[in-house]
Amino acid sequence: MRTRVKRKWRDVVSILNRLRLSAHLDDAGLAAVWTDEATSGVRQPHPHLESCPTCRARFAELSAWLQNARVDATAEADEYFSAERLSAQHASIFRRLEAAERPARVIAFPRFAQPLTSRTSHASRWIAAAAAAGLIVGVGVGQLMDLRHPFTPQSPRTTAQARMNTPTVPISSGIQLTPIADTRDEAFLSELDASLSRAAVPELRALDELTPRAGDRSR
Amino acid sequence: MTGAQAAGFTGREADSGAASAVKALQAEGRHAEARERYAELVGRHQRRASRIAFHYMRDVAEADEAVQDAFVKAYSHLSSFREELPFEVWFTRILINGCLDRIKARTRRERWIAPMPDGPAGERDFGERVAGNDPSPEDQLLARERRERLAQALAKLPERQRSVFMLSHYEGCTSREVSALTGLNESTVRVHLFRAIRKLRALLGDANAGEAKVERRRVHS
Numbered sequence: 001m002r003t004r005v006k007r008k009w010r011d012v013v014s015i016l017n018r019l020r021l022s023a024h025l026d027d028a029g030l031a032a033v034w035t036d037e038a039t040s041g042v043r044q045p046h047p048h049l050e051s052c053p054t055c056r057a058r059f060a061e062l063s064a065w066l067q068n069a070r071v072d073a074t075a076e077a078d079e080y081f082s083a084e085r086l087s088a089q090h091a092s093i094f095r096r097l098e099a100a101e102r103p104a105r106v107i108a109f110p111r112f113a114q115p116l117t118s119r120t121s122h123a124s125r126w127i128a129a130a131a132a133a134g135l136i137v138g139v140g141v142g143q144l145m146d147l148r149h150p151f152t153p154q155s156p157r158t159t160a161q162a163r164m165n166t167p168t169v170p171i172s173s174g175i176q177l178t179p180i181a182d183t184r185d186e187a188f189l190s191e192l193d194a195s196l197s198r199a200a201v202p203e204l205r206a207l208d209e210l211t212p213r214a215g216d217r218s219r
Numbered sequence: 220m221t222g223a224q225a226a227g228f229t230g231r232e233a234d235s236g237a238a239s240a241v242k243a244l245q246a247e248g249r250h251a252e253a254r255e256r257y258a259e260l261v262g263r264h265q266r267r268a269s270r271i272a273f274h275y276m277r278d279v280a281e282a283d284e285a286v287q288d289a290f291v292k293a294y295s296h297l298s299s300f301r302e303e304l305p306f307e308v309w310f311t312r313i314l315i316n317g318c319l320d321r322i323k324a325r326t327r328r329e330r331w332i333a334p335m336p337d338g339p340a341g342e343r344d345f346g347e348r349v350a351g352n353d354p355s356p357e358d359q360l361l362a363r364e365r366r367e368r369l370a371q372a373l374a375k376l377p378e379r380q381r382s383v384f385m386l387s388h389y390e391g392c393t394s395r396e397v398s399a400l401t402g403l404n405e406s407t408v409r410v411h412l413f414r415a416i417r418k419l420r421a422l423l424g425d426a427n428a429g430e431a432k433v434e435r436r437r438v439h440s
Contacts, residue, residue, distance in 0.1 A: 027420050028413075035413040038387060039394040039405075066388065066416070069369055073389050076366050077270040080279045086265055089283055093261060093290045094254060100295065101250050 023048075025055045030062050234260060234306040242297050254294075261290055264307065267390065268314055274385050275318035277370055285321055289314040308399045315382065315400065372422040376415055383408055384415035 025033070025048060033046050049056050081089075237260050244253035268289060272282035293300075293310050300309055373381055382401055386392045387408070392400065394408045403411070 028417055031413055031416040031420065034416060035409055039409050039412065041393060062420070065420075069419075070389055072362065072366050072369065073274060074270065077273040078266075080273060081266065081269040081282075085279075085283070086269065089269070089287060090258075090261060090265060093287050094258065096287065096291050097254055097257070097294055100291065101254075 024052065025049070025058070027062075030055070030059050033059060034062060034066070230263070231305045231307065234263065235302055238297065238300055238306045239302060241294075242300065245297060257294055260306065260310075264310060265290075268310070271311065271314060271385070271390060272318055274373075274389060275315070276321060277374075281321060281325070282318075285314065285317050289317050292317070304399065308396060311386075311400055319378070368423060369419075372419050375422060376418055379403065380411045380415040380418070383411040384419070387412055 033049065037043055049059055237256055241253045241256045241260070244250075244256060265286070268286045269282060272285040272289075273279065276282045276285060289310065293313050296313075300306065373384070376384065379401065383397055383403070386397045386400060387394065394405045394412075397403070397408045398405045401408070
């Protein structure tokens with residue numbers, strides 16, 4: 001009984017295997033076969049591929065497509081990376097390596113900057129202090145002079161000048177006299193007024209008298 | 220052992236020898252000689268490094284800077300380099316980390332700055348291309364479109380899948396090398412590679428079908 005079951009089971013398995021092997025390989029199956037070959041580097045015989053010309057043709061087509069892709073990719077890269085470009089790249093790599101190995105250059109700081117500041121620091125400090133002191137003293141003295149100005153006697157020169165400018169009127173006589181310049185001005189103005197008030201041409205005088213004046217109107 | 224593998228091994232030995240020599244010269248303070256010796260390593264890995272950086276950055280100037288930074292960093296940290304790991308792997312890890320940092324910084328910048336309406340930076344002018352034995356303008360245009368589509372599809376992959384795909388497929392690294400470079404298990408590397416291919420096929424499937432139709436029509440006409 002047991003042996004019969006075993007035999008039947010074996011038959012079923014062999015039928016299934018035959019069915020599996022007789023079925024065409026799909027893309028995944030072909031890719032699996034190709035991957036096995038590519039990774040092991042050895043061509044392993046596949047039972048279905050050996051017997052099925054259709055699948056063999058499809059496998060050959062897949063292999064050719066992948067081979068073309070490889071050739072294309074390599075050709076494209078080689079087209080861009082020409083011999084000149086590679087030699088320029090080589091030169092650039094070694095320039096960079098040399099630059100990396102060269103010790104870093106320290107740029108010297110301007111030589112005069114440090115000593116100049118240290119040497120001039122004392123002198124400039126003294127100059128600044130002297131200038132400040134001079135300014136303070138000058139301002140102080142100026143203030144003092146201003147304060148003492150009303151109490152100080154006028155110099156003879158300034159008094160003489162003042163005497164010349166002011167009109168000399170003897171206080172003791174008691175008569176009020178107008179200065180000469182004022183009388184002259186008054187006469188000139190009255191003359192001007194008179195000349196304006198009457199017509200200069202005798203023929204027109206009658207007409208002038210008939211004409212009313214602005215002053216008359218306001219009155 | 221194939222010829223390429225043998226060449227790889229001898230190259231690796233030469234790398235380890237040169238790296239050890241540079242390290243010793245640096246320790247002795249003979250910097251000029253150390254630089255001279257380091258030039259060998261730079262010359263040997265420069266092109267591959269530029270390719271990797273370009274696939275990550277998709278910008279020539281940035282890729283150039285990333286490569287320079289990686290070489291300068293590797294030289295200045297050579298004292299921490301352990302001989303049991305190949306120099307190539309150690310250096311590529313430095314480079315990829317630098318590229319990823321740059322991409323992060325760029326993403327942050329682009330959040331605030333509007334991108335330029337032009338094509339990818341560093342792209343050569345049409346006038347710069349010299350007519351001659353080059354493929355026809357139509358072929359060039361188709362190739363460029365195909366590259367652009369692939370680059371866009373790659374950009375849509377998660378970071379780990381993209382790294383694994385680029386390293387194992389573009390650079391031809393074994394799963395062990397990719398594991399050492401990315402810090403992932405070898406089995407995880409395989410899973411990421413498988414998922415990357417499936418996703419790329421799904422993303423580019425329609426476009427490829429269209430392209431195949433155009434190609435067939437061209438052949439028939």
